[in-house]
Structures are given as structure tokens and as C-alpha cells.
Amino acid sequence: MRLGIIGCGAIGNDVAEAADTFEEITHLYLYDIIPEKQDQLCKKLTKATCVSVKDLIEKSDIVFEAASQQAVCLFAEKVLLKGKDLIIMSIGSLLDDTFRERLGQTAQKHHCKMYLPSGAVCGIDGILSASSDRIDKVTLVTTKSPKALGKKIEKRTVLFRGSAREAIKKFPKNINVAANLSIAGIGFDKTIVEIVADPVAIRNSHKILAHGPFGRLRAEVENMPNPNNPGSSYLASLSAIATLKRILNPIQIGA
Numbered sequence: 277m278r279l280g281i282i283g284c285g286a287i288g289n290d291v292a293e294a295a296d297t298f299e300e301i302t303h304l305y306l307y308d309i310i311p312e313k314q315d316q317l318c319k320k321l322t323k324a325t326c327v328s329v330k331d332l333i334e335k336s337d338i339v340f341e342a343a344s345q346q347a348v349c350l351f352a353e354k355v356l357l358k359g360k361d362l363i364i365m366s367i368g369s370l371l372d373d374t375f376r377e378r379l380g381q382t383a384q385k386h387h388c389k390m391y392l393p394s395g396a397v398c399g400i401d402g403i404l405s406a407s408s409d410r411i412d413k414v415t416l417v418t419t420k421s422p423k424a425l426g427k428k429i430e431k432r433t434v435l436f437r438g439s440a441r442e443a444i445k446k447f448p449k450n451i452n453v454a455a456n457l458s459i460a461g462i463g464f465d466k467t468i469v470e471i472v473a474d475p476v477a478i479r480n481s482h483k484i485l486a487h488g489p490f491g492r493l494r495a496e497v498e499n500m501p502n503p504n505n506p507g508s509s510y511l512a513s514l515s516a517i518a519t520l521k522r523i524l525n526p527i528q529i530g531a
């Protein structure tokens with residue numbers, strides 16, 4: 277299988293280095309808007325070539341995006357129109373309902389798939405299972421240090437409580453986690469997001485609370501930053517690698 281990677285930053289590097297060791301991956305095609313980034317990554321790999329984005333889409337069987345929302349808007353449809361599978365990390369780009377639905381329809385028409393890794397949260401498997409029936413309520417509580425939220429506060433303070441759609445507008449750095457949970461569960465308008473600044477917090481944490489006929493779900497993760505980009509959680513890279521392994525593996529685990 278030939279893998280194309282758009283975006284050679286922190287996540288792109290982690291995924292490319294892992295994929296380079298996978299037997300099933302025969303070749304890697306790299307593209308970054310900053311040529312030095314793709315060249316630096318290429319030097320670390322054994323199976324990679326730097327190409328234009330047009331060639332990347334043409335030559336790859338599956339395309340992995342770890343670039344930006346803008347890159348998704350520019351390239352996602354082109355990938356799917358060619359019948360190639362697409363893994364998207366910049367999930368915030370799917371906030372626009374019309375755009376998201378159009379990509380889904382394009383994938384269906386061209387017999388390919390769009391994968392959204394669970395990224396920096398855990399518990400998405402439970403939310404997916406539960407939503408096969410009905411989920412009555414989903415809340416995401418994101419806790420960060422006041423510094424990480426750009427605030428000077430000395431005691432634990434709830435900065436925001438409202439819909440995921442509103443939260444994404446007011447706290448765009450939290451966009452991927454809230455978007456992921458909303459798409460997996462009850463949507464951007466019904467999912468409640470709470471953003472908390474806590475001076476005691478050392479790491480960014482995300483807690484999912486949900487209930488419905490299935491029972492109650494409570495899942496929490498405290499994330500370590502990616503060594504190459506403190507703004508990204510290392511778990512996001514690992515979830516991307518796990519998604520790739522899931523595509524390659526004949527045994528599928530999880531919802």
C-alpha cells in the first residue's frame with residue numbers, strides 16, 4: 277500500500293516514521309507547504325519521496341492529512357474524487373455541515389472512506405456504540421492551566437459552558453477534540469463543552485461524560501505534549517498510527 281502524507285510537522289513526522297517500518301507500506305509520498313519540512317522528513321525515511329500534492333494524490337492508495345484546516349478544504353475532495361481513502365487529523369475543518377456532508381457523499385459515490393482518528397481524546401468507541409441507540413447527553417470538560425488558555429487566574433474557573441459549536445468559535449485551539457466528539461455522538465449543537473482554567477493542572481485533560489439507555493460513560497485522559505509541538509498532544513499522533521494499523525490489519529478491534 278502506498279501512503280501519501282500531507283503536512284510534515286509533529287504528527288506527520290510521527291506517522292511517517294512509524295509507517296516507514298510497516299511491511300504493508302511499500303512507499304511514502306510526502307508534501308508540505310514548506311519544502312524544507314518535507315525534505316527533512318524524507319531524509320529520515322527509507323521508502324519516501326517528496327512530490328507535488330497533485331502527484332501525491334495520484335500515486336497514493338491512501339492519503340493522510342496532518343496539515344491544517346485549510347489543507348482539508350483544498351485537498352480532501354480531490355482525494356475522494358480519485359477514489360482514494362483519506363485520514364483527516366484537522367477535524368475542525370468538518371464543523372461546516374454542508375462541507376462535511378459533501379465529503380461524505382463524495383466518498384460514498386467513489387467507493388472510498390474518510391477516517392477520523394480519535395485524536396487527543398479517549399472514549400470515542402463508547403460514544404459510537406452508545407449512539408447506535410440514543411444518547412441523552414454528552415459533555416466534554418477540557419481542563420488546562422491558565423497559561424495554556426492565555427489567562428491569569430489563581431483559582432479553578434469555568435471559563436465557558438455551552439454548545440460545541442460555540443466553544444469551537446471561542447476556543448479554536450480546542451477545536452479537534454470537540455469536533456471529533458460531536459461527530460461521533462450527538463452533533464455540534466447538542467454536545468456541551470466546558471472549558472476550565474485550573475492553576476493546579478499540569479497537563480491538558482479531556483473528560484467525556486455521557487448517559488442514555490446504555491448507561492453512563494465517563495472517560496478521561498491527561499495528555500503529554502508532543503515533543504515536536506507542545507500545542508499537539510502525543511496521543512493524537514498515536515491515534516493516527518493506530519488508525520493506519522487498523523486499516524492494514526485484518527482483525528478490527530473496537531466500535
Ligand SMILES: NC(=O)c1ccc[n+]([C@@H]2O[C@H](COP(=O)([O-])OP(=O)(O)OC[C@H]3O[C@@H](n4cnc5c(N)ncnc54)[C@H](O)[C@@H]3O)[C@@H](O)[C@H]2O)c1
Nearest residue numbers: 283285286287309342343344347365366395396452508512
Ligand atoms: N484530531 C486531533 O485530536 C488533533 C490533535 C492535534 C492536532 N490536530 C491537528 O492536526 C494538524 C497537524 O498537527 P501538528 O501538531 O502536526 O501541526 P504542526 O504545526 O507541527 O505541522 C503541520 C504541518 O503542516 C504544514 N502545512 C500547513 N498547511 C499546509 C497546507 N495547506 N499544505 C501542506 N502542508 C501544510 C505545515 O507547514 C507544518 O509542517 C493540525 O491541523 C492540528 O490542529 C488534530
